[in-house]
Each structure stands twice: as structure tokens, then as C-alpha cells.
Amino acid sequence: MDRPHLPTTESAVAAIREVAREFSLEMVVTDDIGADQTSRRISTGAFAVLDPDGSLPHEAFVELGGTPAVTVQVFPEDDAKITVDGVDFEDVPRDSVPAFLRAVHGGLAYVKGRFLPPGWWLIVPLPGDETYRELVLRGTLSPWMSGKVR
Structure with missing residues (x-):
């Protein structure tokens, strides 16, 4: 399945807003704009104020209401960190964020336990064999998560 390309933080937040609307979730967004406001900047040189395209770096932190507790931190470098009930998924491509959220809130995410090595894994399958x-x-x-154990 082709995913829409989300070239900016604003487009990613708009896509998250659409998912929140689909699942009737409340949403709170905090925007950080500017080199002195963003939490990380790996795509530009030291002391650079603008991104290579001449724009100010823009990062957003999104909190979604409902169960499970989900937050999304969208970075200027085309990726995001999604936290689901305290479990961090680092480096999720920005284009995959809406599908990830739909999988979590649409009932596709599940938990699998293992005896050796012991532990529980939160698994989020996306369309197109991406997991x-x-x-x-x-x-x-x-x-x-207890209700999602397979």
C-alpha cells in the first residue's frame, strides 16, 4: 500500500489529526520551531540556524487521548518517536506514523510473550509487511497490553 509522503512536520501533524478524528481521540499538539527549540538536529551543521532548504526546523509533540496512552514526537529529520503505554518506538519514518496509529487504535497491535529469553514484546504490524x-x-x-496478549 502506498503511503502519502509527509514532507513536513505540519503535514505529519495534519495526518495525525485525521487519525484522531477517525477514532474520536482528543489531541494536544505542542510545536517547537527554531534551532534553539528543537530537541535534536542531525541534518545540519553545528551552529546552523536554518535547515538546508532555508526553513526553520520544526518539531511537534502530540498527545492523543484515550486508551492506550499514545504520544508522538515528530522530528525535523523525517522520523518520529511513538510511545504506546510507556513503550518507545524510536525512528519510525514520518510517512508510517498514520498507519502505525491506525494499527494501534484499530486493534492490529498485539503483545507476545516469550519464555526464553523471557519478556513481553509489543508488536505493531503495518500494511505492506512492515512490522x-x-x-x-x-x-x-x-x-x-494485557488485553492484547496472543
Whole structure:
């Protein structure tokens, strides 16, 4: 499945807003604009104020209401960090964020446990054979995750 290209932080936030609307989720956005405001800048040189295209770097932090607790930090470098009930998914491509959120809120995400090595994994499958998996580090599952165990 082709994903729409989300070239800017603003377009990513608009796509997240559409997913929030689909699932009737409240959404709070905090924007950080400018080299002195963004949390990381790896695409430009030291002391650079503008991005290579001449724009100011823009980062957004999005909190979605509902269960599970989900936050999305969209970075200027075309990626995002998505946190689902305390489990961090780093380096998710910006274009994959809407599909990731639809998988989580649409019931496709699940938890799988293993005896050796012991642990629980939160698995988020996306269309097109793309799957994200992260270890649940806290050792205990949230109520939402407990309901997703396979």
C-alpha cells in the first residue's frame, strides 16, 4: 500500500489529526520551531540556524487521548518517536506514523510473550509487511497490553 509522503512536520501533524478524528481521540499538539527549540538536529551543521532548504526546523509533540496512552514526537529529520503505554518506538519514518496509529487504535497491535529469553514484546504490524516490535521493559503489562496478549 502506498503511503502519502509527509514532507513536513505540519503535514505529519495534519495526518495525525485525521487519525484522531477517525477514532474520536482528543489531541494536544505542542510545536517547537527554531534551532534553539528543537530537541535534536542531525541534518545540519553545528551552529546552523536554518535547515538546508532555508526553513526553520520544526518539531511537534502530540498527545492523543484515550486508551492506550499514545504520544508522538515528530522530528525535523523525517522520523518520529511513538510511545504506546510507556513503550518507545524510536525512528519510525514520518510517512508510517498514520498507519502505525491506525494499527494501534484499530486493534492490529498485539503483545507476545516469550519464555526464553523471557519478556513481553509489543508488536505493531503495518500494511505492506512492515512490522515494529519493542520489548516491554517495565516487566508488567498495562491493562490495555494485557488485553492484547496472543
